[in-house]
Amino acid sequence: EVQLVESGGGLVKPGGSLRLSCAASGFTFSSYSMNWVRQAPGKGLEWVSSISSSSSYIYYADSVKGRFTISRDNAKNSLYLQMNSLRAEDTAVYYCAREGGDSTSDYWGQGTLVTVSS
Amino acid sequence: DIQMTQSPSSLSASVGDRVTITCRASQSISSYLNWYQQKPGKAPKLLIYAASSLQSGVPSRFSGSGSGTDFTLTISSLQPEDFATYYCQQSYSTPPTFGPGTKVDIK
Numbered sequence: 616e617v618q619l620v621e622s623g624g625g626l627v628k629p630g631g632s633l634r635l636s637c638a639a640s641g642f643t644f645s646s647y648s649m650n651w652v653r654q655a656p657g658k659g660l661e662w663v664s665s666i667s668s669s670s671s672y673i674y675y676a677d678s679v680k681g682r683f684t685i686s687r688d689n690a691k692n693s694l695y696l697q698m699n700s701l702r703a704e705d706t707a708v709y710y711c712a713r714e715g716g717d718s719t720s721d722y723w724g725q726g727t728l729v730t731v732s733s
Numbered sequence: 734d735i736q737m738t739q740s741p742s743s744l745s746a747s748v749g750d751r752v753t754i755t756c757r758a759s760q761s762i763s764s765y766l767n768w769y770q771q772k773p774g775k776a777p778k779l780l781i782y783a784a785s786s787l788q789s790g791v792p793s794r795f796s797g798s799g800s801g802t803d804f805t806l807t808i809s810s811l812q813p814e815d816f817a818t819y820y821c822q823q824s825y826s827t828p829p830t831f832g833p834g835t836k837v838d839i840k
Contacts, residue, residue: 652777660769660777660820660831674827710776717783718824719767723776 617641617722619711624727631701631731637694637711637724645669645689648714651696653707654726661707664696665714679705701731735759735823739832745840752808754835756821759802765825766804768797771834772817780819781806811837 623635637649651663664685665674673685684697694711708726715721736759746752756766764784769777779788781797784804794809808815816839821832 659834660771660822662829662831665827665829676828715779715782717765717767717786718829719779719782720769720777720822721779721782721788723778725776 617713619713619722619724621709621711621724621727624709624729626730626732627701628733629702629731632697632699633701633729635696635698635709635711635727635729637696639692639694639711639713642713642722644687644692648672649687649694650712650714650720651685651694652710652712652720652723653705653729654710655704655707658707663709666694698729701729703731705729706731734828735762735826735830737821737823737830737832739819739821739835741835742833743836743838745838746811747840748811748813750811750840752811752815752837754806754819754821754837756799756804756806756832757802758804758823758825761801762823762825764800765823766797766799767822767824768795768806769820769822770815770817771820777820808837 618640620638648667650665666685682700686695710726711724712720713722766784768781771777785797818834818836
């Protein structure tokens with residue numbers, strides 16, 4: 616069974632940093648691209664970042680470029696999102712998702728809440 | 734970036750109703766269109782990919798159609814567990830963009 620479990624969310628002050636983790640199991644993690652998608656409270660879904668299976672290709676939304684860094688450790692079946700210079704508008708539930716065929720997000724974690732507030 | 738719109742933004746329907754949600758892309762995306770269902774407090778779930786392919790395990794009352802810029806998600810007979818918010822997403826180009834969502838609630 617595919618499982619994705621995010622952790623690392625919490626309350627952080629504007630300008631602060633946070634590192635999210637996503638532990639994957641139930642599939643060959645090293646064979647799949649992975650995504651981070653976020654959802655602000657009461658709002659829709661926003662793609663944040665993607666990383667290819669071998670980390671060769673990395674993409675970011677313009678809203679986080681230069682502040683967030685996606686990475687992965689295939690030996691540990693883990694995906695990460697380092698978030699720096701956090702802003703109030705980064706407040707959201709952050710989901711990690713496996714990229715399946717046709718560039719879908721076919722499996723999602725339960726999400727971790729990041730709150731940026733003073 | 735490709736902009737996605739959905740209509741309606743919300744709808745009220747009864748169990749057994751046929752429900753149709755439309756999604757429009759700001760430019761042609763061929764068939765690179767996916768549909769997700771999200772229930773309150775839960776992660777999204779992939780329903781339809783490549784415009785009309787049913788994800789494994791998804792009930793056959795869900796169907797998708799369209800290509801180019803105009804797409805449709807249809808629920809043939811609404812069930813109690815289908816009350817949720819539905820999002821379309823284009824995966825034709827980066828950044829992959831989502832529609833604003835359509836909330837389906839009980840009439």
